Amino acid sequence: MPPIPVKPGIYRIHAHIIGPGTQLTATEHAVKYGAPVIADRANPLPIEQEWAIEPTEPMPGAPYVIHLALQENAGIVTPEDKLWVNSVPRGEWTKFTFESVLGGVKIISERGLACAAGYRGQxxxxxxxxPEFQQTWTLEFIRPIDAE
Incomplete structure (x- = not known):
C-alpha cells in the first residue's frame, strides 16, 4: 500500500490486541538501548503514552519521526528490530511511514518492517x-504539537 499523510501532532497510539484497551507505552526504566516501548493498558500518565508524530522535513511525502510528547529529545530507535525510546540525536531516530489498512493504520519503519504488538506487555x-491485526494501530489525535 502507498504511504498516507498523517497530521503532525500529539497522539495516543492504540494497539489492536484482544483484551483491555492497549496503547503504545514507554516503560519507566531504561535498559540496553533505552526505555523499551511496549503495548500496555491505558495509563493516565501522558509522559509515557502521548507521542508526537512529525515529518522529518516540511514536504509532502516525507517520512515521520515519533518521540515522547513531553520529552522532545526522547525519540524512537529500533536496534534489534524492537522499539526503544532514547535521548540520542534526532538524526538517529527511526523514520516511519503509515499505510491505511482495514480498521486502522500500519506503522512501517524505514527498513520496510511493520510495528507489531502480539500481546499486552510485549x-x-x-x-x-x-495482514494481521497485531500490526494494526489506531492513531488518536490529542492536540497540535504547539498546544500545551
Missing part, C-alpha cells in the same frame, strides 16, 4: 508486513 517488534 515490547513492540518490527516484522515483515502481513
Amino acid at each position: 515490547q513492540i517488534e518490527l516484522t515483515e508486513p502481513k
Whole structure:
C-alpha cells in the first residue's frame, strides 16, 4: 500500500490486541538501548503514552519521526528490530511511514518492517508486513504539537 499523510501532532497510539484497551507505552526504566516501548493498558500518565508524530522535513511525502510528547529529545530507535525510546540525536531516530489498512493504520519503519504488538506487555517488534491485526494501530489525535 502507498504511504498516507498523517497530521503532525500529539497522539495516543492504540494497539489492536484482544483484551483491555492497549496503547503504545514507554516503560519507566531504561535498559540496553533505552526505555523499551511496549503495548500496555491505558495509563493516565501522558509522559509515557502521548507521542508526537512529525515529518522529518516540511514536504509532502516525507517520512515521520515519533518521540515522547513531553520529552522532545526522547525519540524512537529500533536496534534489534524492537522499539526503544532514547535521548540520542534526532538524526538517529527511526523514520516511519503509515499505510491505511482495514480498521486502522500500519506503522512501517524505514527498513520496510511493520510495528507489531502480539500481546499486552510485549515490547513492540518490527516484522515483515502481513495482514494481521497485531500490526494494526489506531492513531488518536490529542492536540497540535504547539498546544500545551
